[in-house]
Amino acid sequence: MLSKFKALILxxxxxxxxxxxxxxxxxxxxxxxxxxxAQKVFSASPxxxxxxxxxxxxxxxxxxxxxxxVEKKFMLKNVAKLPVLGSFFSSGNQAxxxxxxxxxxxxxxxxxxxxxxxxxxxxxxxxxxxxxAYIAQNTIPQMLDALRTMGVxxxxxxxxxxxxxxxxNNLNRVKKSVNNLKNIPQKRxxxxxxxxxxxxxxxxxxxxxxxxxxxxxxVHKCEGLKKGTSRKSKITLETLYKYDPDVxxxxxKSFYDSIKNLSTWRNLRAYKNNQIFFSPISPFNWLSRPPSxxxxxxxxxxxxxxxxxxxxxxxxxxxxxxxxxxxxxELTDEQINTLIKGE
Numbered sequence: 001m002l003s004k005f006k007a008l009i010l011x012x013x014x015x016x017x018x019x020x021x022x023x024x025x026x027x028x029x030x031x032x033x034x035x036x037x038a039q040k041v042f043s044a045s046p047x048x049x050x051x052x053x054x055x056x057x058x059x060x061x062x063x064x065x066x067x068x069x070v071e072k073k074f075m076l077k078n079v080a081k082l083p084v085l086g087s088f089f090s091s092g093n094q095a096x097x098x099x100x101x102x103x104x105x106x107x108x109x110x111x112x113x114x115x116x117x118x119x120x121x122x123x124x125x126x127x128x129x130x131x132x133a134y135i136a137q138n139t140i141p142q143m144l145d146a147l148r149t150m151g152v153x154x155x156x157x158x159x160x161x162x163x164x165x166x167x168x169n170n171l172n173r174v175k176k177s178v179n180n181l182k183n184i185p186q187k188r189x190x191x192x193x194x195x196x197x198x199x200x201x202x203x204x205x206x207x208x209x210x211x212x213x214x215x216x217x218x219v220h221k222c223e224g225l226k227k228g229t230s231r232k233s234k235i236t237l238e239t240l241y242k243y244d245p246d247v248x249x250x251x252x253k254s255f256y257d258s259i260k261n262l263s264t265w266r267n268l269r270a271y272k273n274n275q276i277f278f279s280p281i282s283p284f285n286w287l288s289r290p291p292s293x294x295x296x297x298x299x300x301x302x303x304x305x306x307x308x309x310x311x312x313x314x315x316x317x318x319x320x321x322x323x324x325x326x327x328x329x330e331l332t333d334e335q336i337n338t339l340i341k342g343e
Contacts, residue, residue: 024152026133027145028112033131035106038154042100044088044121045111047290048135051146052109053079054163054293054326055156061085061103064095067283070253074339075283076328088114088121097124105130107153112136138206140213143293144168166325167296171213174299177311178215187306189216190245190270191287197248197255197265198240199232207232207288210295214303219243237264244269247306249287251279253342277305278342283327297322315340 023031041059043049049064057076062085072080086095088110100108101124108125110118112134122132133153137146144164151160189211193199201208202222211218220243222233248270250256256278265271279298280286286298297318304313319336323329331339 024149026153027136027142027149028115028134030134032107032133032153034153034155035131038106040103040105041107041109041154042085042103042105043109044095044118045114045290046087046284047137047292048109048111048150050284050290050292050294051135051137051150052154055147055150055159056154057328059106059154061105062100070342071281071283073282074323074327074329074331074335088118095121097121101125101128101130104128107131107133109150109153110134113138137291137293140171140209140295140299143295147293163293163326166321167293170296170300174214174303174311177303177307178213181215181307181310184307184310186215186217187246188219188243189306190219190240190243190248192248192250192255193232193252193289195252195255197250197252198235198237200235201288202233205231206291209291210287210298210302214299214306216247216302216306219245241268246270246273246275248276249279249302249305250276251281251285251287251289253278253281256342278340280340280342282339282342293326296326 022034024034026032038056038059040061041052041056042061043052044064046064049060052060053075057079060079060082062083063079064085064087066084067075067080083099085099088095108130110121110132115134125132133149135146135150137143144167147160147164147167151157191201191208191211200220201218202220203218204222208218220233220235246269248268250259259265259271259276270276284290284292284294286294286301288295300313300318301315304311304315316333316336319339320331323331
């Protein structure tokens with residue numbers, strides 16, 4: 001009788017251990033079921049979608065927004081054709097829950113900062129036994145953990161390790177170079193956004209954190225900025241002239257193309273010194289919006305633009321490696337030049 005009791009206890013412990021082995025903690029500390037076969041996956045925000053695209057594009061069932069033609073040129077054709085399912089946000093391009101449920105994903109990934117507003121979607125998915133894992137990648141170091149965590153839920157741990165190794169190497173290269181700047185003055189940077197270049201990011205904003213990472217100083221400081229804020233800030237041309245940055249990065253192609261004929265910007269230091277650069281955006285922005293793993297490439301590119309004599313790179317080779325490893329594309333030199341020009 002006792003031996004049967006022991007056997008029952010051991011079997012119960014086995015079941016508990018087995019169940020635990022088929023779950024993992026997401027990035028807000030929740031224990032979430034790992035799908036046996038993650039063949040249909042939805043990431044409910046752009047930054048998470050880019051993670052999923054890099055790790056397992058074949059599992060994607062939809063995207064968050066409609067891509068521009070210039071973006072489609074630099075992504076897998078099957079991904080470019082996926083249906084737009086929206087995002088699980090409190091506002092904006094709200095996800096079509098019915099469409100998501102109709103496809104019946106094996107798991108859904110959500111951004112950790114939307115956990116409070118995502119309760120409705122989480123509960124709705126739970127009714128259909130669809131697990132939800134929250135992913136945090138609000139800082140650049142967090143992106144490494146995000147790759148690792150999503151890799152576990154997708155059973156793509158080796159693939160995640162490969163991407164993390166590349167990312168760490170690039171971040172360490174930039175960090176070492178920044179530490180060696182010594183007496184070289186830090187470049188003052190302005191991120192120009194919007195159709196007139198007068199929308200930008202605050203210092204400390206999650207969208208602007210790449211600037212200090214690469215050894216720059218964001219010229220736009222905001223008082224009382226709350227942690228985790230990512231809202232854009234509007235300034236005037238007069239304020240921009242007060243800042244008079246050393247380097248300006250623009251990711252609105254139409255505005256960038258208009259700069260050479262824009263007399264109101266001609267007396268800016270960056271304009272006079274030919275230090276205004278277009279930030280590549282295809283298929284996703286290299287610097288931010290969304291703040292994604294594209295910054296593993298954007299960091300070396302931006303650091304080189306700020307300190308070209310101090311940090312020399314073969315940009316074509318850097319782009320070729322990144323797009324092959326992260327975005328599954330073999331690019332020619334012609335394609336790389338087109339990408340960098342934003343054409």
